[in-house]
Amino acid sequence: MLASKTASPEETRERVLFAAREVIARKGKRGATTREIADVAGVNEATLFRHFGSKGALVLAVAERFCGLVELRDVVAQLRGPVDADLMALGRVMLERMESQKDIIRWSFVDPGYDKDLFASTAWRPQLALHGIVVEVIERHVADGTLRGDARRLATLFMGMVFTHVLARDKFPDSDVHAEPDEALGFYVDVFLNGVRSRGRTSS
Amino acid sequence: MLASKTASPEETRERVLFAAREVIARKGKRGATTREIADVAGVNEATLFRHFGSKGALVLAVAERFCGLVELRDVVAQLRGPVDADLMALGRVMLERMESQKDIIRWSFVDPGYDKDLFASTAWRPQLALHGIVVEVIERHVADGTLRGDARRLATLFMGMVFTHVLARDKFPDSDVHAEPDEALGFYVDVFLNGVRSRGRTSS
DNA sequence: CGTTAATGCAAGTACTTACACGCATGCCTC
DNA sequence: GAGGCATGCGTGTAAGTACTTGCATTAACG
Numbered sequence: 001m002l003a004s005k006t007a008s009p010e011e012t013r014e015r016v017l018f019a020a021r022e023v024i025a026r027k028g029k030r031g032a033t034t035r036e037i038a039d040v041a042g043v044n045e046a047t048l049f050r051h052f053g054s055k056g057a058l059v060l061a062v063a064e065r066f067c068g069l070v071e072l073r074d075v076v077a078q079l080r081g082p083v084d085a086d087l088m089a090l091g092r093v094m095l096e097r098m099e100s101q102k103d104i105i106r107w108s109f110v111d112p113g114y115d116k117d118l119f120a121s122t123a124w125r126p127q128l129a130l131h132g133i134v135v136e137v138i139e140r141h142v143a144d145g146t147l148r149g150d151a152r153r154l155a156t157l158f159m160g161m162v163f164t165h166v167l168a169r170d171k172f173p174d175s176d177v178h179a180e181p182d183e184a185l186g187f188y189v190d191v192f193l194n195g196v197r198s199r200g201r202t203s204s
Numbered sequence: 205m206l207a208s209k210t211a212s213p214e215e216t217r218e219r220v221l222f223a224a225r226e227v228i229a230r231k232g233k234r235g236a237t238t239r240e241i242a243d244v245a246g247v248n249e250a251t252l253f254r255h256f257g258s259k260g261a262l263v264l265a266v267a268e269r270f271c272g273l274v275e276l277r278d279v280v281a282q283l284r285g286p287v288d289a290d291l292m293a294l295g296r297v298m299l300e301r302m303e304s305q306k307d308i309i310r311w312s313f314v315d316p317g318y319d320k321d322l323f324a325s326t327a328w329r330p331q332l333a334l335h336g337i338v339v340e341v342i343e344r345h346v347a348d349g350t351l352r353g354d355a356r357r358l359a360t361l362f363m364g365m366v367f368t369h370v371l372a373r374d375k376f377p378d379s380d381v382h383a384e385p386d387e388a389l390g391f392y393v394d395v396f397l398n399g400v401r402s403r404g405r406t407s408s
Numbered sequence: 409c410g411t412t413a414a415t416g417c418a419a420g421t422a423c424t425t426a427c428a429c430g431c432a433t434g435c436c437t438c
Numbered sequence: 439g440a441g442g443c444a445t446g447c448g449t450g451t452a453a454g455t456a457c458t459t460g461c462a463t464t465a466a467c468g
Contacts, residue, residue, distance in 0.1 A: 039321025195399035
């Protein structure tokens with residue numbers, strides 16, 4: 001029927017996908033061997049090919065399986081609050097996604113469109129979508145005079161803050177060890193909106 | 205004597221190093237083959253091994269050759285101006301270095317210290333050094349009351365802004381096309397110090 | 409019970425890749 | 439002109455890797 005004692009084909013497929021994701025995150029799609037993926041998944045190498053046909057197809061399937069587009073239309077519709085709240089809400093979504101996908105995202109960075117890499121571009125697409133949303137929200141606040149500047153530029157900057165936050169933990173020693181996500185996000189929003197200059201004082 | 209009609213060994217070595225850098229930037233140290241490096245350098249593959257012994261040694265030599273530490277002690281000593289000027293000066297250095305090394309830096313991102321990768325860590329070391337400098341300068345401005353907050357965190361954030369700027373051009377469509385470095389830097393410093401909220405107004 | 413579908417297993421093919429070796433060649437210096 | 443040195447060139451090897459194939463096994467389903 002629906003459940004069998006041994007793993008169903010779909011379960012096997014999922015196991016392979018998760019294993020592939022993990023190995024690719026570590027070694028990259030070039031360094032990930034079908035043998036290691038199969039080992040991690042606990043299946044035979046042949047099974048892997050029976051399911052996906054080729055390594056390339058598997059890699060692509062990984063990207064599609066784990067880098068699905070974000071369904072934010074509903075989220076963005078609700079963002080009619082004050083700037084701070086809007087940015088916090090957006091930031092939370094960004095942080096969550098980037099955190100859970102940073103290993104894959106990293107690899108989409110190393111390919112500068114050299115050969116148009118389907119894996120890299122699929123992995124990056126959600127980020128582009130997010131960026132679009134942020135632009136949209138910021139545009140509104142620029143329009144009503146709350147913010148000033150070019151919306152695209154501001155959006156990129158804000159996303160960059162969150163992005164840096166996610167990556168910095170691995171690349172800078174003891175940076176933001178203490179930071180719980182919301183506290184950190186609050187900090188970024190605060191800097192973004194108000195800067196870090198001490199109030200009531202001016203240098204030089 | 206010193207000059208010969210054919211390329212001297214040192215010239216050959218340099219050609220190989222530059223070729224290796226280029227190929228590694230494109231394909232990564234795993235994807236870069238000794239054959240392609242030799243082809244790009246215009247030398248025979250055997251020559252490559254005669255000079256460096258192994259591919260691993262060549263890769264490491266590339267990192268050491270192109271990711272030298274920054275000599276900033278003198279630069280930082282002069283940074284006693286107003287915050288804006290200090291940040292601009294630092295930003296210029298950062299931008300310049302990151303721009304010229306972004307292809308290599310990207311690859312140092314992809315290895316999360318999984319196996320301690322000498323190439324990645326060597327390539328990243330200058331960034332750590334720069335970060336340290338920025339912390340130092342910001343600390344001074346925090347101490348004299350110009351800035352507020354945790355210096356390390358602020359430094360990471362500021363570096364992230366510049367870093368994002370460098371990478372964003374490749375990853376976000378038509379972002380900052382117009383930006384000349386100094387104009388962009390000025391924008392970041394401005395946001396960092398003053399935020400982007402319209403002056404004299406408050407949202408909600 | 410017999411069929412079918414999904415898998416494990418083992419061996420094999422074709423190709424790539426790091427690296428070694430030997431030899432010929434050309435340039436430089438004595 | 440002889441000897442040394444860096445290099446080009448070809449060939450070879452051993453390991454790795456994507457992918458195939460034939461066969462045995464197991465479990466579900468009629």
